[in-house]
Amino acid sequence: MKATAIAPANIAFIKYWGKRDEKLRIPANTSISMNLSAAFTSTTVEFSKNLSRHHIELVDEMFSDKEISRIVLHLDRIRDRAGIAQFAKVITKNTFPKGTGIASSASGFAALTVAASAAAGLSLSEKELTILARLGSGSACRSIPNGFVEWTTGEESDDSYACSLYPPEYWDLRDILCIVETKTKEVSSATGMEFAQTSPLWETRQNEIPERIAQLKQALREKNFQLFGEIIEEDCLSMYKVMNTQVSPLFYWTKTTEDCIKEVQANRASGTLAYFTIDAGPNVHIICEGNSEKKVVDRVKRILGVQSVLINKPSVGAHLIKEHLF
Ligand code: PMV
Numbered sequence: 001m002k003a004t005a006i007a008p009a010n011i012a013f014i015k016y017w018g019k020r021d022e023k024l025r026i027p028a029n030t031s032i033s034m035n036l037s038a039a040f041t042s043t044t045v046e047f048s049k050n051l052s053r054h055h056i057e058l059v060d061e062m063f064s065d066k067e068i069s070r071i072v073l074h075l076d077r078i079r080d081r082a083g084i085a086q087f088a089k090v091i092t093k094n095t096f097p098k099g100t101g102i103a104s105s106a107s108g109f110a111a112l113t114v115a116a117s118a119a120a121g122l123s124l125s126e127k128e129l130t131i132l133a134r135l136g137s138g139s140a141c142r143s144i145p146n147g148f149v150e151w152t153t154g155e156e157s158d159d160s161y162a163c164s165l166y167p168p169e170y171w172d173l174r175d176i177l178c179i180v181e182t183k184t185k186e187v188s189s190a191t192g193m194e195f196a197q198t199s200p201l202w203e204t205r206q207n208e209i210p211e212r213i214a215q216l217k218q219a220l221r222e223k224n225f226q227l228f229g230e231i232i233e234e235d236c237l238s239m240y241k242v243m244n245t246q247v248s249p250l251f252y253w254t255k256t257t258e259d260c261i262k263e264v265q266a267n268r269a270s271g272t273l274a275y276f277t278i279d280a281g282p283n284v285h286i287i288c289e290g291n292s293e294k295k296v297v298d299r300v301k302r303i304l305g306v307q308s309v310l311i312n313k314p315s316v317g318a319h320l321i322k323e324h325l326f
Contacts, residue, residue, distance in 0.1 A: 001046060001047040001048065001086070001119050001120070001121065002044065002045070002046035002047075002119055002324060003044070003045055003046075003114075003115045003116075003118035003119040003320055004042065004043065004044040004045075004115055004320065004321050004322075004323065004324045004325060005042070005043055005110075005111045005112075005114035005115035005118070005318055005319065005320050005321065006040055006041070006042050006111060006318065006319060006321055007040060007041055007043075007106075007107045007108075007110035007111035007114065007140075007143045007144070007317070007318035007319075008035040008036050008037065008039065008040045008107055008110075008143055008315045008316070008317065008318070009035075009036045009039040009040060009041075009096070009102055009103035009104065009106050009107040009143065010033040010034060010035045010036060010103055010106050010107075010139065010142045010143050010149065011033055011034055011036060011103070011175050011177075011277060011279070011285045011287075011312075012031050012032070012033045012139065012142070012277070012279060013032050013033060013034065013216055013228075013231070013232045013235065013277065014029075014030070014031050014032045014209065014212055014213055014216055014231075014232075014235050015031060015235055015236065015238075015239040015279070016028075016029065016031040016138055016139060016151070016193075017189075017193050017196050017205075017239045017242060017243070017280075018193050018196030018197060018202065018206075018242075019138070019193065019194075020153060022194065024135065024156075024157045024160075025134050025135060025137075025138045025160075026153060026154055026155075026156075026157065026160045027138055027151065027153045027160065028153065028196070028206060029153055029206060029209045030150060030151065030152050030153050030209070030213055031139075031142070031150075031151050032148070032149070032150050032151075032165070032213065032216055032217075033139070033142045033148075033149050033151070034147070034148050034149070034173065034175065034314050035142075035143060035146070035147060035149065035168065035314060035315040035316065035317055036103075036175055036177070036310075036312035036314075036315055037168075037312050037313045037314070037315035038095060038096075038177075038310045038311060038312045038313075039094075039095055039096045039102055039103070039107065039177065039310055039312060040094075040095055040107050040111075040315070041092060041093065041094050041095075041104065041107035041108050041110075041111040042092070042093050042111065042321075042325060043090065043091070043092040043093075043108070043111035043112050043115045043325070044090070044091050044092075044115060044324045044325040044326055045075075045088050045089070045090050045112070045115040045116040045119040046088060046089045046119060046326075047079075047084060047086040047087070047088050047119050047120060048086055048087070048088075048089060049086050051086065051087035051088070051089060052087065053087055054071075054072050054075055054087045054088050054089075054090065055087075055088070055089045055090065056068055056071050056072070056090045056092075057090065057091050057092070058092050058093070058094075058098070059091065059092070059093040059325070060093070061094070061097070061098060064184075070136070070137075071090065071112065071136075073136075074109065074112060074113070074116070074135070074136040075088050075090070075112075075116055077132070077135060077136075078113070078116045078117055078120050078122070078132070079120060081117075081120075081122060081132075082117070082120035082121055082122050084120055084121070088116065088119070089326070090112065090116075091325040091326050092108065092111065092112070092325075093325060094107070094108070095310075096177075096179070096310060097179070097182040097184075098184065102177065102179075102279070102281065102283055103139055103143075103279060105136075105137040105139065105140060105188075105189070105190070106137060106139040106140045106142065106143045107140075107143055108137070108140070109133050109136035109137040109140035109143075110133050110140045110141075110143035110144050110317070110318040111318060112136065113129055113132050113133040113136060113140065113144070113318070114129060114133075114144070114318045114319070114320060115320070117129065117132065118320055126144060126145060126163075127161050127163070129144050129318070130142075130144045130145065130151075130161045130162040130163070131157060131158060131160070131161050133318075134151075134160060134161070134162075135157075137190070138151075138190075139151075139189075141160075141161060141162040142162045143317060143318055144162060144317045144318045145162055145163050145164035145317045146164045146167050146168060146315075146316045146317045147164050147165070147166050147167045147168040147169075147170060147314050147315070147316070147317075148164065148165045148166040148167075148168075148170065148171070148220060148314065149162050149163065149164055149165065149317070150162065150163060150165050164317070165217070165220065166220065168313065168314035168315050168316055169314075170314070171220070171223055171314065172289060172290035172291075172313070173287060173288070173289060173290070173313070173314055174287065174288050174289070174290055174292075174293045174296075174311060174312065174313060175285050175286070175287055175311075175312040175313075176274075176285070176286040176287075176288065176293070176296050176297055176300060176309060176310075176311055176312075177283060177284075177285050177286075177309065177310040177311075177312060178256075178260050178283060178284040178285075178286065178300055178303070178306045178309055179283050179306070179307050179308045179309070179310065180254055180256040180257055180260065180282050180283055180284065180305055180306055180307060181254060181256075181281070181282045181283065181307075182307065185252060185280070185281055187250055188280075189279070189280035192243065192246075192250050192280060193280075195246045195247055195248070196242055196243075196246055197246075198246045198247040199241075199242040199243075199245040199246040199247075200245060201238075201241050201242050201245055202242055202246075205238050205239070205241075205242055208238065209235075212231055212234065212235055215227065215231050216228065216231045216232070216235075219231060225273055225289055226273060228275075228287075229273065229274070229275030229287065230275070232275055232277045232287060233275050233276060233277065235277075236276065236277040236278055240253075240278070243280070250280070252278075252280055252281050252282050253278070253282050254282045254305070255305065256282070256303065256304070256305030256306060257278065257282045257283075257284055259303050259304070259305065260276065260284035260286070260300065260303060260306065261276050261284065263299055263300055263303055264276045264284075264286055266299075267288075267292075267295070267296060267299065272288070272292050272295050272296065273288065273289070273292065274286050274287065274288040274292060274296050275287050275288075286300065290313075293311065297309060297311065
């Protein structure tokens, strides 16, 4: 009853910010993302009759009490589904700092879902795994399928799931992830987005999204990088405006975040096509094609305040592996 899974973080190109159903984590809108090869979580879960409570550990970092409760709730959801009463030992490890807007909850809950359901003896389809992962953390459902992924909103739990649009090798894109802050943010995305609907810009954003999704899908289909880049920046800024105008407003960016954005614009002015997108945090994802990687990385490393740079390619989704963490 022991299993280990690896799951990637993902970067949203069309963002999820706001829910239709809080409890079931059904998003207000469909979103599209790409899995990241260098930002991932490995998790080993073992259910055992020798445990009298769940034991949960994050290597090199600490989970807050709130994070622990969310993990316990997810483990209990999986135990109920499998009909087992045993408690679990969970050891988990990230390749990047958690809680800084690099979708650690996405990779974390995707890895936990895949490892815990296998350890509990469940045999679930990819669609079922995405639905289960969504209940732990919305964006986690997009870290289950491979490559470029769409998570459809839905009326009910069973029709809000994620599936792959294209495999990782479909388009040689890079996500040059500029880490400008490693401290856990004060307001998590789960809490922050509970107030999304209070923004006067909420309706506008929701009305614009279907057209943006259609254009992003066209850009993906045609591998039209300029159109793709323009849409992802537009959607990132649209989400950010909602965050900044909701009650209470959220301000995740720092001066270095803005310097990275200016650098992306300078890249474009000098003929290197690159575009930015940012989730709920200060760290900047610079998206470019593979042949621009070196130029973009060399320039961004020179920005004061960029602590490290993670170079991501499109990646496979969550999967089980044979080696365990304990
Ligand atoms: O699933 P959560 O609670 O981590 O929310 C993710 C929200 C954003 O990262 C800001 C956008 C997205 O679609 O990933």
